[in-house]
Structures are given as structure tokens and as C-alpha cells.
Amino acid sequence: MTLNRQGRSFFRVRLSVFFFTIILGCEAKAVDFIKDIEPIFQAHCIDCHGPDEQESQFRLDRLAALISGGNSGEPAVVPGKPGESFLLKLILHEESGMEMPPDDSLSDSEIASIKAWIAGGAKTPESYGPEKTDIELSHWSFQPVKRSHGSTIDRFIRDKLVANGLTLSPTAERRVLVRRLYLVMLGIPPTPEQVEAFATDESDDAWQNVVERVLASPHYGERWATYWLDLVRFGETHGYEMNRERPTAWQYRDWVIESLNDDKPYDEFVRQQIAGDALGANVATGFLVAGPVDQVKGSDPKLRQIQRMNELDDMINTTGTAFLGLTTGCARCHNHKFDPISQRDYYSMQAVFAGVQHGDRALPPTPETAKRIASLDEEISELTNRLKKFIIGDESKPRPAVNAKRNEEVFEEREARFIRFTIRKTTGGEGCLDELEIYSNGLNVALASSGSKAISSGDFVHPKHKLMHINDGRHGNDHSWIVDSSSGDWVQIELAEPTVIDRIVWSRDRSGKYTDRLPIEYRIDSAMEADNWELLTSSADRQTFTGKESASPKYQFEKFPSAEAQQGRVWQNRLQAALEEKRQLEKSTLVYAGTFVQPGPTHRLYRGEPDAKREQVAPNAIEVFTSLNLATNAPERDRRLALANWIASKDNPLTVRVIVNRLWQFHFGTGIVDTPSDFGLNGSPPSHPELLDWLASELMDHNWSLKHIHRLILNSDTWRQSNRPNEDAIRVDATSRLLWRFPPRRLEAEAIRDSILAVTDVLDLEAAGGPGFSPFEVELENVRHYHAKQAFGPADWRRMIYMTKVRQEREQVFGAFDCPDASMVVAKRSRSTTPLQALNLLNSRFVMQQADLFAKRLENESDTLSHQITRAWRLCFQRKPTDEELADSVSFIEQEGVQQFTRAMLNANEFVFIP
Helix, strand or coil: EEEEEHHHHHHHHHHHHHHHHCCCCCCCHHHHHHHHHHHHHHHHHHHCCHHHHHCCCCCCCCCHHHHHHHCCCCCCCCCHHHHHCCHHHHCCCCCCCCCEEEEEEEHHHHHHHHHHHHHHCCCHHHHHHHHHHCCCCCCHHHHCCCCCCCCCCCHHHHHHHHCCCCCCCCCCCCHHHHHHHHHHCCCCCCCHHHHHHHHHCCCCCHHHHHHHHHHHHHHHHHHHHHHHHHHHCCCCCCCCCCCCCCCHHHHHHHHHHHHCCCCCCCCHHHHHHHHHHHHCHHHHHHHHCCCCCCCCCCCCHHHHHHHHHHHHHHHHHHHHHHHCCCHHHHHHHHCCCCCCCCHHHHHHHHHHHHHHEEECCCCCCCCCHHHHHHHHHHHHHCCCCCCCCEEEECCCCEECCCCCEEEEEEEEEEEEEEEEEEEECCCCCCCCCCCCEEEEEEEEEECCCHHHHHEEEECCCCCCCHHHHCCCCCHHHHHCCEEEECCCEEEEEEEEEEEEEEEEEEECHHHHHHHCCEEEEEEEEEEECCCCEEEEEEEEHCCCCCCCCCCCCCCCCCCCCCHHHHHHHHHHHHHHHHHHHHHHEEEEEEEEECCCCCCCCCCEEEHHHHCCEEEECCCCCCCCCCCCCCCCCCCCCHHHHHHHHCCCCCCHHHHHHHHHHHHHHHHCCCCCCCCEEEECCCCCCCCCCCHHHHHHHHHHHCCHHHHHHHHHHHHHHHHHHHHCCCHHHHHCCCEEEECCCCCCCEEHHHHHHHHHHHHHHCCCCCCCCCCCCCEEEEECCCCCCECCCCCCCCHHCCCCEECCCCCCCCCCCCCCCCCCCCCCCCCCCCCCHHHHHHHHHHHCHHHHHHHHHHHHHHHHHHHHHHHHHHHHHHHHCCCCCCCHHHHHHHCCCCCCHHHHHHHHCCCCCCHHHEE
């Protein structure tokens, strides 16, 4: 609760009277005082900028208001804890610029009385109510979804039109409809043959059939994934100063396309992007780290903390806007000014994502690969045993000496809950382990993010080397653990549940840079119950460590009989082949989908300052909506999975409303709610609230199928109506918000480019997925420099969604058509009209090349000039030219040539608009 100067001056006079009346228990006097002060307090309060109903929460005559505080997020009074009571800090003038009173101080006795009152539990009269007041969620988007039975899209639209004296427009012509369908749903025009097939189909279900063909097209996912990638700020470079590439990020883009084409239920689509590593969709968590990240970390610890806070803020804000339609990021520094999101809620959500780190992650092997590796392990073990007798010299021990980079322990399958690694001797100093990996069926089950817990006999105190690094999934010296003794101590992993294991991998420094502190004598034990240990493996069968990289055992076959020696050589050759095959299989497929570590405590930060820690918070969602019921030390993966399950729940009215509104927006240009990522109190109300809820119900009732919603929209009279203007209707609804006609609009950059390539017949629709093509020539310096390409060939003629998405740079021709930068969430692209757009489409090398290719296509496919012109009209506009248009075209070509004619066609308004 912060007052302006006038309010604080008044407060100076009245403060002590207020608290003395409470302290003395004079309830009548206190109530009289409140009635006196409240109107003036409200008039001078500058910390409440929300609607009137929100301002009324912060009242001095409510215990809940005193305990929760104002929009700063600071509790004004913490009963029993004067040192944590923000009001006392203001009275003591400990907050610069927020002193109360501003010009002088209360007396020591007054301050002492207030402090004693807080220390004694801040008791108040019963009329001051409970410590916490339930917030009434009366806003429309927070209410449960209501189903309107027996309705259709057209009924909702017609009812609103009739109420405004309007009607639907007639159905559009068939050629217009099929062009609209292909452009909206696929982002490329139909071929003349496809247009003719529909235009001449007289069956009753002709339209339904063509809709189904379009929804089944693999190009549907390519078209609609563009919208989603805008929304989740997907890019294939890091952004910021260096802006280096993310070579493996494209896999998330392909996952989105595949998910849409497969009509993956939307609730599962949501869950997998937040917790796909727990749901068999590892690539999907690319959503979490799709945003920019600063690779240049500051040397100042506070700057590094701020950079980390910014990374987490990007995840929190994107999750809130993309799925919930709420601006959760606003609560980073203070309670949300409009929506019921407290600062504590924000940091509770930060605790959910606190273990997510930017970076590549190795994908687990497929079941087939894991099975093959297990088979090879058995064969390698058997061959190694057979070859023991051929080993010569000091290498009689079958296993090579330990090394710093990677050591693998293979043993017979055993069920275990606890695994202990005991270090008995090192190369010098306390032992150090980079990572301790425990495998079951090809999966590392030791990860903290999977619920496994690490303890040790003692940890070496060092700012870098911490116990949490032993199973955090990250490698290198900076992510390693050091024991606090040079011999005899241990580290132990408790798995989340009893698991059958068959392999352990450990290292000192996976990068190979450091070789000191390497354990050279050790044992590894397992147990189902703590302290009931059984030996799994040890260094006893390893060769002596010499400080050099271990070589494979040396075999001598000459001393053995010829047949036996020959058999030994066969075994040796097979062993080498099996080892090589295993190495190849174990080469990880990396994907930029984040890495996960078990986070430490998360605190609410006063004003969002990293060094202004307040109370610790548990991982949670928005308190007024739900509780995830997680402990402060809950496993990292469990946090994200719990949040994902709440977001995708049918009980959450926001998620389903937000996505059906987005679908509606991309069909008609504007959503039923025209603030698609803000469904809060500061957003716009829906134009057709009952329709929005009906669509939401339809989605949930049909297994969250997005294609079902598309069908409903595409088969409606509303979508199929003409786009012709009507002067009377324009006077009532100039923007067609009520949908008395289909609103025409310009295509997005991707659809314009893809359509050009389609009509010139060079668009490679088979080159789907995989690494993208770049629109730039890249200077591979420490800081990347991107220069526009000057020449284009078949490798560049893929769909634009497969163009590498570079942050902070725009493709030189089509980037001008309002392409977003990918550094932030974009729910709705702007639609500008600029001279650069016209110049790029008319004079760029790309368009000039395509105009020439178009001219050659026309010459190859048509014998006469009139046929060429008609063919061009059908390819570009899905119709024949009128007699006047044909005559004008002939005249133009005779004067300027076919290439200039095709250039003009690609620049026509009709070509770049959805009709």
C-alpha cells in the first residue's frame, strides 16, 4: 500500500490513532476511524491502477488486505514477524522513495507499539474478517464453458446479424470458394484441374468431399504450423549479439507440422510441449526453449541472475499467453494490475520452469535400438571372455584402464532402488565425477528430472562443483561434483522407483579437458533397501591406470595352434565390428529441446530484483484457479507435468476458449475475441460469447480435434458466403466484425511466396521436413553476420515454412510483408501496406526470376497467345479472363513481352488476396 505525498501526509497524522485503536481492542473506535480514513486513502492510493472493483480489495478495514498488501506483492503485515512486514519498513523509512510519513518519522514509542502488535500476531476485531478473502472470478473467461445445445455456427451469426438489421451474404461462386479453401487451409492455390473438378461436381456432397481432401493433405500442417510457430516465438538462431545457429531446432518445427497433420488431440498437444520428456514426445519440449537466449553471459553475478530471470520469464510469459490467453509476465515485479495473478503466483510458476535450461538434448534410443544395443553388449561380453587367453603381458585384465572422458560398466540385469559409487583412490586430490548415468532399457533413469535423488558422504565446498550436478543431465567440469575426502567416500543415487538396470556410465570430464581427481580405484554397489548392498562392478578387473589413454587389449595368436589362432582372429574381428556398431548406435540424435536439472529453492523477488529475495515458494499455477499441491522440493519433471495437466484440463475454461478463438481468427482474420492472447480483464469481450463456448464444447466433446472445428467452420454458410461489399451493411459494420460477408484479406508472406512458386511450377512439395534452407549468406564469425542471397535455385524452392528462421533478420523480399522477428510471441500479425512491399514484389531478383520461369511454363504448355493468357489466368486467379481482360493482355504482351505480362500477373491484387 503506497500513498502519494498528500495521502502520506494525511496518513502521518492518522496512522498511530488507527493502530492504537486496534491494539487496545476498541473496535467501535477502529471502525469509526476506518470510515473516516478509507475514502481519503482510496483517493490518494497510487499503487492501485486497476478497475474500481479491484481497488476495493485494498482496504484498511480488512485483515486480508493488511496481510496480502497492495499491488507491490509485499504483505503489509506478517503476523508474528515484524521484520518481514512491509508496512513497518515504510514506517522505518527503509524503502527509498516510499517512506511513510515522507517528511519525518513516527515517535519511537509509536513504532514500538506497532512492532509489538505485529509480533503479538497482529490481532484485529472479528469484524475485520478472515486472513484470506476468496477472489470472485466473475470475469467471463474465468467462468466454466457453457454448452448451447441444438445450435450451429450459422444460428449464432444470424441471430447477431438480425439484431443489428443485417443478413448473411449469398454463397460465393464455386471457383471463388475452392480458391479460398486452398489458400486458407493450405496456403497455396488449387490447380486449374482441381478447380474444374469441383466446379463441375454436381453431387450433393461435393463441398464436403473437397473439404475432407484438403484436411487430409500433408500441406495442411505446413500451413497452420506457421501460425503456431509465430505464437511460440520459434527461431533457429539464438538472437541477441552473437545470433548463432541452432542446427537441431528444426525438429520441433517438424513435430508441430506432424502433430497438426495427425490431428493430435489439442490437450495432448499442449501437455507434450510442456512435459513431452515424460510423455514419449521428447522433441515437443522445444516449445519451452523456442525463444531467444543470450549466449554472452555477464561476469557480474547479478547480471547473470538477471539473464537467467529473463530466460525463465520468456517461458512463463509464452506459456501464459499461448495456452491461457493471460499476460502472466506482468506479475514479475508486482501483482497483476488487472487479472487475479499475484507476484507470488508468478514465482510459483517460475519454480515450475526453474530446472529448464536452454540447449540440445540427446533423444533416447528407440525400443529397437535399445534392444540391439543390449544384444551387442551380451555378444561383446561373451567375445571378451573368449579372447582373455590370447591377451599378452600386463594386459591380462580384460577391461581397459579408466579414462576421464567416459567409462562404461556393463553387468547382468538387476533390480535396484539405490546405487552407490565409492571412490577408493584417485589420480590426486578429492575424487570428481562429471555425471553418473544409470541405464534401464536404454534410458538414463538416474536423472533428477526423473525423480531420482542424490546424497553423498560429504561434498567438497566449491561454487562450481555441487552434488546437484551428479545427475543433472549436463556434462563438463562446470557441472561436476567433488567428494570431500580423497578416499573411501561415496555418492549415492536413489531411483524414483525400483528399476531393472543393466549399465552405468560415468566420467570425470566428458569434454576430456580435465584429468585430475579421476577415480582409478572404485566399487559400485546396488541395493533394494538402503545399507543392504551387493557389488555390481568395480575397478578390480581394469588394467592399471598409467595416465595415458587406454588402448584395446593386445592379443597374441602365434603361440596357439593354427585352428585355435584362426578362431581367435575371427572372434577379434567380430568384437571390433560389434564395438563399432554399438558406437554408431549410441551416437545420440540431438534436438534443441532443452535440458532439465533439479532446481534449488525459488523465492519471490521484491520488485523482480534477483538480490531482493522474499519468502520461498512452491511450484504452482495461478492460485485463484487451482493448486498443483507440490512440495518445494518436488522433482523437476513432476512440476512441469502437473502444470501441463492443469492447463490441458477440461476444467480449465481458458485453454479451450483460447484455441478455438485462434482457429476462428485465422479463418476470418479476426477472432471472436480480438485480443487473442489476452482473455483477462484488460482484453476485449467476445463478439459472440455463446458461439465461443459452443465451439469450445465441440472441441472437448470430439476428443480435442482441431480438424473437427475446421470442418464446422468450413461447412458453415458463414464461411462460404460471398465477400462482396454492401453499402447498407458497411454503414452498420464497416469491418465485417459481425460477418455479414466473408472478410477478404491479403495473404501472409509465406502464402504469397509459396503461391508464386506454385504457379511457376517449381515449388518442391516433396522436400518436406528436415533441416531448412537459408535465405542468407552467413559470415561465420564469432558474431554471425547475415547477408541476403543474390541467387536462387531448386534448393530454395521449398515451402517458406522450411526456410531457416533467423532472429533479428528478415528475408529480403517477403520479410517486408509483416513477418515477425521471432524474438517475441506474435498472436496476430500486423497488415501493413508499404512501398517496400510493392517494390520487392515488382523488382526483386527472386520475383524477376520467377516471372521468367512462369513465362517459360506458359510457352511450354500452350500453343497460342490466347491460350497462354487463359492458362495464366486460371493458374493465378482460378478463373478465365473476361473478353476485355483477354484483349488487354494480348495488347500488353505484344508491346512488352510475355515475361513482363507474367510479372504483372504475380503483382496483381487478386493474386495476393484471399477472396
